[in-house]
Amino acid sequence: MKLYSLFLFVFISTAASAQTPDSLLKPSPIKTISNTQYDALMKGRDQYQMSLVADLNGYPSAQKALKYKKELDLSPYQTAALTKINTELQRKKIEMGNFIVTNETKLDGLFQSKKINEGDILFYGNRSGLYHGELRNAILLASYNTYRLLAPAQINKLKSFKNDN
Template identity: 30%
Template sequence: MIRSVVPALTLLLAGPVLAQTAPQPYAALKDRPVKALSEQQLSDLRAGRGMGLALPAELNGYPGPSHALESADALSLTPDQRARTKALFEAMKAEAVPLGERLIREEMELERLFATKAVQPASLDAATTAIGATQGQLRAAHLRYHLAMMDVLTPAQVRRYGEVRGYGGADGHRQHGHGAHRP
């Protein structure tokens, strides 16, 4: 009996010590300016970067303007294609940056509601609905410019983009029966 009591007693006494030394996954986040967003996410939102929002397009054969510009030489973009891609990139950024800033403000408002203990079911619903709508608009903005790139690139360039990006040569746009927008 003593043999079974000693391990149990040891665990019972060690429990509080173990709990104090156990990692606290959110403790380091307490000092973030916007608790729900990392510094990298804040930077990406303010710069209009995609943050993986367009992965359904990117990984299914719809090139993004930013990465197409980065790979312009490998894709053999013509001067006209470069100009059109740059224009799409600038338009995407002009749309995404204000949405990113709005999302940051909305996250800050949600946080303020909790920090000031002012949150109520109605204000919680309103704040999270606003955040969700902005996230959806931001994602649609990024995806829309991937779609627009299909009018800029040839099917061969789309395939090459997939190769350059490490996805293989699959042209996901054509695979899904939509056909290429350009010959």
């Protein structure tokens, strides 16, 4: 009995330490995506740091520029254009997040039902890459277009603020 209790304790301890805090809070509706990833995809958050190449090279997000619009002395035209960029990017991130979740759900269902074949794997795998690529393109284009709207002095001033998108 003591050996069984020790084994059970070790098993439960190992299983609990293997779980992430996210998995302990709330299970994701899709078993192949964590709840944190699922929420980010559904709410349009950049969980994969797809903007990093733009950020590191001085191409700011519209969201950050709008956050500091007073400090940057944005014109009404710049504010309207940045708002449009930011709104469209948020819409696109949610749209692509829904497509990614739907694609992953379908792929999981095919594997679960044992009805998967090589063609399905290639199709849904490529589709996954397409959706991630379209999401990254939207994020990077928004940073590029934000950069083009701002004057060099505004970009330099924006660089001095903490990167807190």
